[in-house]
Structures are given as structure tokens and as C-alpha cells.
Amino acid sequence: MSEETMGKVYDPKTFEKKWYEYWESNNFFHADENGEGDAYSIVIPPPNVTGQLHMGHALDNTLQDILIRFRRMQGYNTLWMPGCDHAGIATQAKVEESLRKEGTNRYELGREKFLERVWKWKEEYGNRIMFQLRTLGSSCDWARERFTMDEGCSKAVREVFATLYEEGLIYQGRRITNWCPNCNTAISDIEVEHKTEKGHLWHLRYKVDGEDRYVEIATTRPETMFGDTGVAVHPDDARYKDLVGKTLILPIVERKIPLFADEYVDPAFGTGAVKVTPAHDPNDFEMGLRHNLEEVVVIENDGKMGEGAGKYAGLDRYECRKKLVKELEEIGVLVSTEEHEHAVGHCSRCNTTIEPLVSKQWFVNMESLAKPAMEAVKDGRIKFVPDRFTKIYLNWLENIRDWCISRQLWWGHRIPAWYCADCGETSVSRVDIDKCPKCGSKNITQDEDVLDTWFSSGLWPFSTMGWPNETKELEKFYPTSVLVTGYDIIFFWVARMVMMGLKFGKDVPFRHVFIHGLVRDAEGRKMSKSLGNGIDPVEVVDKYGADTLRFMLITGNTPGNDMRFYWERVESARNFANKIWNASRYLLMNLAEKESDFKPEESDYTLADRWILSRFSVVTKEVTENLEKFELGEAARQIYEFLWSEFCDWYIELTKARLYDKEHNRPRQTALYVLGYVLEGTLRLLHPFMPFITEEIWQKLPHEGNTIMLSPWPKKGEVDETAIEEMSVIMDAIKTVRNLRAEVGATPGKKSEVILSFSDEKLKNLFSAHKDYLTQLASAEPVTFAENAPENALTAALAGVTVYLPLSGLIDIEKEKARLSKELDGIKSDIKRAEGKLNNKNFTEKAPASVVENERTKLAELKEKETATAERLAALEKMK
RNA sequence: GGGGUUAUAGCUCAGUUGGUCAGAGUGUCUCGUUGACAUCGAGGAGGUCACAGGUUCGAGCCCUGUUAACCCCACCA
Numbered sequence: 002m003s004e005e006t007m008g009k010v011y012d013p014k015t016f017e018k019k020w021y022e023y024w025e026s027n028n029f030f031h032a033d034e035n036g037e038g039d040a041y042s043i044v045i046p047p048p049n050v051t052g053q054l055h056m057g058h059a060l061d062n063t064l065q066d067i068l069i070r071f072r073r074m075q076g077y078n079t080l081w082m083p084g085c086d087h088a089g090i091a092t093q094a095k096v097e098e099s100l101r102k103e104g105t106n107r108y109e110l111g112r113e114k115f116l117e118r119v120w121k122w123k124e125e126y127g128n129r130i131m132f133q134l135r136t137l138g139s140s141c142d143w144a145r146e147r148f149t150m151d152e153g154c155s156k157a158v159r160e161v162f163a164t165l166y167e168e169g170l171i172y173q174g175r176r177i178t179n180w181c182p183n184c185n186t187a188i189s190d191i192e193v194e195h196k197t198e199k200g201h202l203w204h205l206r207y208k209v210d211g212e213d214r215y216v217e218i219a220t221t222r223p224e225t226m227f228g229d230t231g232v233a234v235h236p237d238d239a240r241y242k243d244l245v246g247k248t249l250i251l252p253i254v255e256r257k258i259p260l261f262a263d264e265y266v267d268p269a270f271g272t273g274a275v276k277v278t279p280a281h282d283p284n285d286f287e288m289g290l291r292h293n294l295e296e297v298v299v300i301e302n303d304g305k306m307g308e309g310a311g312k313y314a315g316l317d318r319y320e321c322r323k324k325l326v327k328e329l330e331e332i333g334v335l336v337s338t339e340e341h342e343h344a345v346g347h348c349s350r351c352n353t354t355i356e357p358l359v360s361k362q363w364f365v366n367m368e369s370l371a372k373p374a375m376e377a378v379k380d381g382r383i384k385f386v387p388d389r390f391t392k393i394y395l396n397w398l399e400n401i402r403d404w405c406i407s408r409q410l411w412w413g414h415r416i417p418a419w420y421c422a423d424c425g426e427t428s429v430s431r432v433d434i435d436k437c438p439k440c441g442s443k444n445i446t447q448d449e450d451v452l453d454t455w456f457s458s459g460l461w462p463f464s465t466m467g468w469p470n471e472t473k474e475l476e477k478f479y480p481t482s483v484l485v486t487g488y489d490i491i492f493f494w495v496a497r498m499v500m501m502g503l504k505f506g507k508d509v510p511f512r513h514v515f516i517h518g519l520v521r522d523a524e525g526r527k528m529s530k531s532l533g534n535g536i537d538p539v540e541v542v543d544k545y546g547a548d549t550l551r552f553m554l555i556t557g558n559t560p561g562n563d564m565r566f567y568w569e570r571v572e573s574a575r576n577f578a579n580k581i582w583n584a585s586r587y588l589l590m591n592l593a594e595k596e597s598d599f600k601p602e603e604s605d606y607t608l609a610d611r612w613i614l615s616r617f618s619v620v621t622k623e624v625t626e627n628l629e630k631f632e633l634g635e636a637a638r639q640i641y642e643f644l645w646s647e648f649c650d651w652y653i654e655l656t657k658a659r660l661y662d663k664e665h666n667r668p669r670q671t672a673l674y675v676l677g678y679v680l681e682g683t684l685r686l687l688h689p690f691m692p693f694i695t696e697e698i699w700q701k702l703p704h705e706g707n708t709i710m711l712s713p714w715p716k717k718g719e720v721d722e723t724a725i726e727e728m729s730v731i732m733d734a735i736k737t738v739r740n741l742r743a744e745v746g747a748t749p750g751k752k753s754e755v756i757l758s759f760s761d762e763k764l765k766n767l768f769s770a771h772k773d774y775l776t777q778l779a780s781a782e783p784v785t786f787a788e789n790a791p792e793n794a795l796t797a798a799l800a801g802v803t804v805y806l807p808l809s810g811l812i813d814i815e816k817e818k819a820r821l822s823k824e825l826d827g828i829k830s831d832i833k834r835a836e837g838k839l840n841n842k843n844f845t846e847k848a849p850a851s852v853v854e855n856e857r858t859k860l861a862e863l864k865e866k867e868t869a870t871a872e873r874l875a876a877l878e879k880m881k
Numbered sequence: 882g883g884g885g886u887u888a889u890a891g892c893u894c895a896g897u898u899g900g901u902c903a904g905a906g907u908g909u910c911u912c913g914u915u916g917a918c919a920u921c922g923a924g925g926a927g928g929u930c931a932c933a934g935g936u937u938c939g940a941g942c943c944c945u946g947u948u949a950a951c952c953c954c955a956c957c958a
Contacts, residue, residue, distance in 0.1 A: 202958085219958065271958065274958095275958050282956080357956090393885070396883090397954075400954080557893075559896095559897090563886095573907070584917060587916095587917035627897085635896090635897075743911080750913080844900095852900050
């Protein structure tokens, strides 16, 4: 292999695409449901087909790909199921927007034509997303790609809906629901975002019928008064005791409404009297049911006032409020106005203020589904990582309310319910029907509405594997191993999957839920379209490579926490890739001269060899453990440090002399062998994180197999503790020499003599065997040993070794004395601390023996340093 | 109203069960173009680990309280 095969810098463009195509065309990502090996499976959180992948997806999928690639190399039968979500409201809104630009709308187009348009959109954007996932290196099993509205998933939806309906867990009901006047559909409770807004509390007075008395009520929404059909007070409220049961006259409308008592009312709030509008407030609706009140609708689906509002009909709800307040003031109904802060619900999609409206919707009764979902987490069948999300999940399920699943949209799974115009029967069916099962009439129509998107997403872990059929996939890969997702959809998605999985999949849908945070911009703001601060992952890949982006996304970040996107961090990750590239280049440039069948004897290994091999073993063990406990960032950091700080900065430097010495072939071959061994192994450790560059280099190195992605995960090898210790002493000495040299401004090119003295023979032997290390890494030449300190030299004491750097000119004695006495002060205070500890009986008795032993060793070393430094100081004193 | 997260070097953050844990990246300063890499190497400066108590032989790490920022949940008009 010659230098020409590798460019001088890391250039991902030249190989990323090539390798992805290689992997994909060779079916390396494919999971075999009949295959051997324990299963390891992940279903992708299906991205919405609304647009393109953002940085959050890049993070999410990088995490999944790391886990998948790691387990695949470990020998698991590994499945990563890819796919997209149809994203009902969001996608429909996108397509409607493009229709609007064309000057038309979905009603003009008609349902069928409109859906054709959406499918076209889905094809385009769905493909784009799958392309982007490939760009990131995601090793998905593309043969199994699914879509929430494809045939299989739709079948699962029908099956689940029908079963829940038959069991009475899905029902239709006329209720107050959250209505978005802009999206024109009902939405579920969790799709409502509560925001605190400054508003007013208007005090109005309603006249008591036939008496010259008034009851004062307080309201934040005066425009709903047209729908008032009662006024409520607390039963124990003394102020209103004699009024309960009387009739009030609703101003303007002049309707007679009852004043009644209800526990719900908080006597301390406002005036203690509440206007009751059953058609437009959830609580009032409940009170209406309890007290048999009429529902008068005064606000329509579009957010405008209806017939009931009299002359205000047709006005926008807020416009009406303004005008009405003015009128109420003029006619003396408005008593006072207070400033008032309160939470107002907004549509999580379009931010429009939610209007609670009465309508007929489909609901899922959650109670019986939620219970097992809580149990599964409580008893540890499902574990959240990090653990703190357990509480959030449980708390939500404990307070869960029924789930409104019908949406007044066209894009989605149409509700499989048919209504008979003749006998009035409602029939739910797993297959389409054309006549009423009860009376046989052909005069039936299917429910116009579609299901909440999350209804089908909730089935994803098993609907993608062929459920309700009993498939091999389900048998092999369900439950999945882990779900990787952001904390923002724990309620929307995770909880629903657990409920549905337990109910229909007969087991938990996944064993672990690995939660990550959001990727924010450099200022810590959420990346969003409206702020225009989003960064396209594909742009980063184009500029820096997918490996760089992936590495940047998982380092310096801890599970569950948000992270910020910095181009500087991207560059730093790119620099790391370049470092790997060049370290490999160093080896490859010399590899042509490697004898392929050469295998070193035990005696061939140098201290540096034994050291790096041992360090590699340790790192392998730690990286593996960290990956197993989802500490991906920590695992990546360990590889980074090992590769850069140990392999490159120390080991490679120490092999140069052997590599360039053509006279002695055996040491040279040994160095090449160890370099290759450690580099190849490290590439395998790194492959899950940086799949492309590792494959590119691995293919150039001597290797076994077709691809690094299917090569075995490195096993922890032997660790030579002595080598690690000895090397660390030498490294310390080298650093010390470098320090002293920097002190006098010596340039690296200029070698200078270094004198060492030792407190024991073992150290002396160690250094005398490795003088060359000091020469190579600290420009120390010659390295000589002496019993007594040379006069004209800088000094630094290590444990057992004292380093002297002789100077050609005279040393500045005063300066050197100052430096040494500062050093001595530091040593002394360390000694004091160590002695303090060791003199404390509580410490020596209670602390683990190893900790105490450590402290003793440390103290002994400090004392050696103290003696050596003090002696040198004294010598300098004399010289003066 | 309930719950959570964060507070560590100028900046952004690691620090997984309490004992070489005071770290990294970046920025900054000094020096360096010997054939892996200037997307680099060597060296330096820089932190009362928010504050106050407590537990412990020992506390960024555990407990309590305080402050600040952010987030989630919540049908009081």
C-alpha cells in the first residue's frame, strides 16, 4: 500500500456514498427472522412525512444506529425497522397550504382527489427522508420499510379499533372536546398547550327575577354569556343561601335561568357565583349534566359567534367580546373589571386558541389500558434511561383521561364505523361493508372522520411486524430491545405503545426506553422554522461528513439532556476524523514493507508495545460496558482519548524510530504488527460511531471478512499492569523534561543532555533500558545517570526519580530557587494533607484498605519528592 | 397548584454506584514547518464545582433549605 492511496486529509465525500451502497447492495443490513443468534431489535420512531429530517432526527437515528451496529458486531441477530408516519393533521395542513397557493382547497378538490394529492406528497417526502437516513449512515433493514398507512399497518389499526369497540373500550360520545377553529378538528388533551395569558375578570350582574336584587358573577369569557343556562354557587356559601332556587334574568338575551348550588364552585374565587355555559366550558358541561341544563350553542366551529349570539352572530369570538363588554358597560351590567392571569389552551400545531365545543367524537377508555402500562414500568419489565423519566411517565398515566381519537380530517385511517340511515345502527367492521349488518339496508355511510395519528403509531412495534397475523418476525423480534426517542413524545407515543403492546402484542413493546433531549441552536433556543435557526443535517454532512456529524452529536452530551449545536464542535469532531485518517496513513505508508505472516514472539514486544496493547484491552472493556449501559457519549470519549492521546501522541511517536530504522527488520515488523493490531481493533470499537471512515480505512488494512460492520466486536484482551505502571513513570519523566525545557525556551529540534538520579535500583534499570524513549519524546540526548546533582542544572523531582537539565550557560540561581521553593511548598502541603488523613484513625479503620494503601503510597512518593527538592534547594543555597 | 432539569475554567459541556475527579472541547498566551496530521505537536495561564446547613473518616457527587434559569403537567370561572 502506498501513500497515493490515501489523501493527506480526511475527505469524507470520496467514500461515504460508496460504502453505503456497498453495505446496502450486499444486504448487510438485512435481518433474518429465521436466523441464528439472539435477537436485538429497534423500531424507528417514524419521522413525519411532512418535510425533511432535522437535527433532532439526526441525533435520534445516530443513537439508534450506534446501538444497532454495536449489537450486530457482537453477533446479535439485529433488526432496525425503518418507516414513516403519515402525520395526519400536519401533513394535511402542508398539502392544504400548497393548494391554497394554487388558489384552491380540499373541498373544491373533493376527498378522493385530495387524498391522491397527499399520497403524491407522501411519496416525494417519504423518499427524501429515507434518502436522508441513508446519508447519515443508518443501517436500517430497508426491505422492511413500513408506512403507518400501508396495508399491513392499516389492517392492524382496524383490528385494534374493532376489538376495543367490541370490548366497550372505544365508544362514541357527545362531549365537550378541544376544538381548533383553525385546523377545524377536535384534538386530544395532550395536543393542547396551556399558556399563561394576561386577561380580565369581568364582573357582571344578573337580575333576580321579580325582585330588585342582583347576583354578581365573574367571568373571563363574557361572550359565552349568550349560552348561559344557569348560575351556580357553592351549597355552603352563606351569601347566596336564600337565593338558591330562584330564577335570574340573563341580560340582553332576557332568558330565565336558574340559580343552583354545586360543589364544584369555589366560593373564594371571584364573587363565588359562576355563570354556567354547558355548551362552551368543560366544567359547565358537567354541571349542566348534573342539573339538567339546556345547552345553548353560541360559538361555531370556525370560532365565530353563532345564531344564539343574536346581533353578534357572525362576529369573531374576540371581536364579539370587545363589543359586548362595551354594551354591557353601557347598560349597567358590567360592575367592574379586574386584571387576571390565567392559562389558555392553544392548538399545539397552529397555536390557535382552543375552543371547547360540544360534539360527537370517538373516545378510548384509558383506565383499563393504563393500569398494565404502569405495572410494566413499576416492575421493571420496561426501564427508562435515564431513570427520572419513569416518574414523569407514571404520573401522566395515573391522571390519564379518555382519549379523543376522532379527527375531522381526510388524511388518515378512516374510522371503520358505518351508520345505517334506515335502522340507525352503528356498525364497526374490520373490512369495508356495503350493507347494514343489522337490517341489510344498503343505505349506509362510513364515518367521515379519521383517527388520531398516534392511534396507528401506538401499534408501530407490532403492526410493522405483520400483526395481527402470527408472523416469524413477531416471534423473533417482538418485544423489541430498546426504543430510542426524545422526551417530548413520551406521552404521545411511548405510553400509547406500551398500552397497545401489552393489550395486543401480549408483551411489552420494548425492554428499554432510551430518552434523549433536544438539539438546540448555539443560543440554546429550540430550532424552528419560524425562528429560521434550524440547521439541516444534510448540509453538515455535505460540508463535514456524516461521521463528523454523528460524532459531534453524541459527544459531550448526557442521556436525557438537551444539547447545543456549535459549528466549532463540528470542526472539533472533523479534526478527530482527520486525526484517525492520518494515524492510519502513517501505518499504511509503511505497510507495504510488512511481512504478512510475521507474528512477534513474546520477547519482541517492547515496553511501549505491551503498554499500548494493555491500554487497548482496558479501553475495549470500558467502551463495551458503557455501550451496554447506554452511556454512548462516554464510550465515544474514551475512544477519542485513547486514539488521540495515547495511540497517536505517545505510541505512534515511539514507533517512529523502529519504523524508520531499516537496518533492524524484526523490531520494525513488530512495530508494524502492533500498530496494525491496535488500529484495526480501535476502528472496530469506533465503527458504530463513525461507520464510514472506519470502513474506508479498515478495507485498506489487512483484515478478515467483507466489511467492518460484520466483523466481530473486539474482546477484552490481557492487561499487563506492570507495563502500564512502568510506562506511566517514564511518561511522567518525559513530561518533566519537556517542562524544564520549556522553562528555558529550548526548541524541540535542539537536543540536550538530561541527567537522572534514582532512589532505587529498579527504576534505574527501567530507565536505562528505555533511555531512547526520552530521546525520542523529550529531545533528551545524551541521557546520563548520576549519583550526585550536577551544579549547573534545572531540577525537578518525581517519585523515585530526579531529573536534571544541565545548562550551557549559568543558571539564574535566584529564579531557580524561587521555582523550587514554590514546588516544595506545594509538595509540603500535599504531604500535610496525606499525613492528616493517615493519622486519622477513623480513616485508616473505616476506609477500604485499598484507599488507605493508595494514600500511603502517595505519601511515600511525596516524601521522596520533598527530600530531593529540599536537597537541591540546599545545594543552590551553598552555591551562592 | 404539582413535578422535573440545570447551576463545574472566558464560552459550551463531561465527570455513571461518595475516596488521583477537579476534566474535555473551544478560546487565549509562549514555542515549534525532522516525511501521519498546522484539521498538527510541546508547554502555560484560567475554577471556594451557585449559596447556606447537614450526613460521613472523606462530598461537584448523598440529604435539607435558599437563590436563579429553563421545562413539563394541571378543567378553578
